[in-house]
Amino acid sequence: MRMLRLSKIAGLAVGALLLAACSGYNGTSSVASDSYADPSGPVAGSQEDLEANVGDRIYFAFDRYDLNDAAQATLRRQGAWMKMHPSVTVLVAGNCDERGTREYNLALGARRANSAKDFLTSLGVDPARVSTISYGKERPTCMGSNEECWALNRNDITSVTGGPAS
Amino acid sequence: MRISAPARAEEPLHIVIDQGKVEPLPIALPGFIGKSQAERDTGTNIAKVISDDLERSGLFRALDPRSFIERSMDFDTLPRFNDWRIINTEALVTGQAVIQDDGRLRVEFRLWDVVRNQQLRGKKYYTTPENWRRIAHLVSDEIYTRLTGETGYFDTRVVFVQESGSKIARRKRLAIMDQDGANVSFLTDGFDMALTPRFSPTAQEVTYLSYFNNKPRVYLLNIESGQQEVVGDFPGMTFAPRFSPDGGKIIMSLDTRGNSDIYVMDLRNRRQTRLTEHPAIDTAPSYAPDSRAISFESDRSGRQQLYVMRSDGTDIRRISWGEGRYATPVWSPRGDLIAFTKMLRGRFYIGVMRPDGDPKTERLLTESFLDEGPTWAPNGRVLMFFRQTPNRRDGSGGTVRLWSVDLTGYNLREVPTLGDASDPAWSPLIK
Known part of the structure; x- marks a missing residue:
């Protein structure tokens, strides 16, 4: 198991290097011209680009998986960004706060991740480019046991799993 | 719980354990005797483990x-009962440890009723010297059974999730230990998140959820060999596994595009059968001990509630009707009760109810910020679960530990673990 995981991490690192190299290469695409325009900014189509310029996460109400206005706005930006970078693939991870039971939260996280995937698909993104996973309540991003943290931990976090070069 | 210590000397020594709290029965456990220092050390250790179990x-x-008062005892002569009665004990356990010429350990014990001057039980065991703890637990089971009329549960193990590291980068690995917290060993390396382990009826295998390759799937792990395999060939996340009572099937949830339903997989012919078909979350399935019914949780009513269905998926009936949300139903090995987690107004409870859903039978046993995931001792008298305490703003302070509680709600105790632990599953009695 350890071997597999290490090689997977290594593979990702190589992918990121190639991605950086390619976007410098391919000077005619809008992708590359974006990164020329701001050489200090994140590489277009990268995880950093998603986080800085698009928004990588949306939030949910307690025990809910429907998308509020803010979530829909973020997903619309994600959808447009994915169309702009047609070779990018993403993983949407659904998360829950600690105020539920473990197994139910695995199911609830799956619902949340799927809500985002359905919405992105409805915007015209190829469903094959969006995979989902649920971490239930096992991957909080905020550590306190209080309402503010619980609100932050009820989320979908989108991460880039493949790009132009991978 | 009521102990009927003999009011008259002719009444046999017996503990009645089906009602609330009572005075525990006084018992004397002098160290098991031995001729050599090694034998005496083993004997002292065995008596201590029995004493702790009881x-x-x-x-x-x-x-x-x-x-x-009586110190120098010969295993094969009668104790001086007066010396024991005078210190107000009612039961006495004597024993000896012998390391034989063939290197094996022989342990013998006798349980005495010192009020009636009579031996209640006597037995001898043979094993390797390093296996002395197991003998101690077997003796505890004999004493418990003889004095309560119930099967013991001390010669059992617990598989659980050992948690370590920061709250936002938590390592969760499977571990196994004796029910008293001794003999801990790890079953997974902690590289992939592992959750919800459950024993097979032979206690040789564990089914659990692993995030190997970032694909959450139900696995089957052989404890002795360490070999494991994915259970079934499902397109999405499989989770919440449990064995059928005969060990031939694994029941679990499958998530398909955000919808969780219950499936069963026959381990012999690999056939996968869908049991529920509903857009709600259906999860946490658990077989009745006679295999005829399955309890599970569903939010089909709008929030988490408990349901029972026939094991072919028909005749689904809701059984939880109180306020709040109900989760993690687990059928008692006796079949008479279902244990569950209840959430109500920001508090979590462990409770039990009858499978027929009579609301009057619901009984809450524990309450805290977060109590979750009950598991039954094989005799159906004791529950183990995990309890989380809240974190401070910086993430410090919170703990997750294993606790046990009697079916009557008394005798709440923390189970000793090395650091944080969750998702306990109690083994059947080890054969």
Whole structure:
């Protein structure tokens, strides 16, 4: 198991290097011209680009998986960004706060991740480019046991799993 | 719980354990005798483990050995009963440890009723010297069974999730230990998140959820060999696994595009059968001990509630009707009760109810910020679960530990673990 995981991490690192190299290469695409325009900014189509310029996460109400206005706005930006970078693939991870039971939260996280995937698909993104996973309540991003943290931990976090070069 | 200590000397020594809290039965456990220092050390250790087992059950009070009057005892002669009655014990356990010429350890014990001057039980065991703890637990089971009429549960193990590291980068690995917290060993390396382990009826295998390759799937792990395999060929996340009572099937949830339903997989012919088909979350399935019914949780009513269905998926009936949300139903090995987690107004409870859903039978046993995931001792008298305490703003302070509680709600105790632990699953009695 350890071997597999290490090689997977290594593979990702190589992918990121190639991605950086390619976007410098391919000077005619809008992708590359974006990164020329701001050489200090994140590489277009990268995880950093998603986080800085698009928004990588949306939030949910307690025990809910429907998308509020803010979530829909973020997903619309994600959808447009994915169309702009047609070779990018993403993983949407659904998360829950600690105020539920473990197994139910695995199911609830799956619902949340799927809500985002359905919405992105409805915007015209190829469903094959969006995979989902649920971490239930096992991957909080905020550590306190209080309402503010619980609100932050009820989320979908989108991460880039493949790009132009991978 | 009521202990009927003999009001008249002719009544046999017996503990009645089906009602609330009572005075535990006083019992004296002098160290098992031995000729060599090694034998005496083993004998002392065995008596201590038995004493701890019985004390933790809440039904016994082991007397302080310093109060004992009779000191030099021969295993094969009668104790001086007067010397034991005078220190107000009612039961006495004597024993000896012998390391034989062939290198094997022989342990013998006798359980005495010192009020009626009579031996209640006597037995001998043979094993390798390093296996002395197991003998101690077997003796505890004999004593418990003889005095309560119930099957013991001390010669059992617990598989659980050992948690370590920061709250936002938590390592969760499977571990196994004796029910008293001794003999801990790890079953997974902690590289992939592992959750919800459950024993097979032979206690040789564990089914659990692993995030190997970032694909959450139900696995089957052989404890001895360490070999494991994915259970079934499902397109999405599989989770919440449990064995059928005969060990031939694994029941679990499958998530398909955000919808969780219950499936069963026959381990012999690999056939996968869908049991529920509903857009709600259906999860946490658990078989009745006679295999005829399955309890599970669903939010089909709008929030988490408990349901029972026939094991072919028909005749689904809701059984939880109180306020709040109900989760993690687990059928008692006796079949008479279902244990569950309940959430109500920001508090979590462990409770039990009858499978017929009569609301009057619901009984809450524990309450805290977060109590979750009950598992039954094989005799159906004791529950283990995990309890989380809240974190401070910086993430510090919170703990997750294993606790046990008697079916009556008394005798709440923390189970010793090395650091944080969750998702306990109690083994059947080890054969």
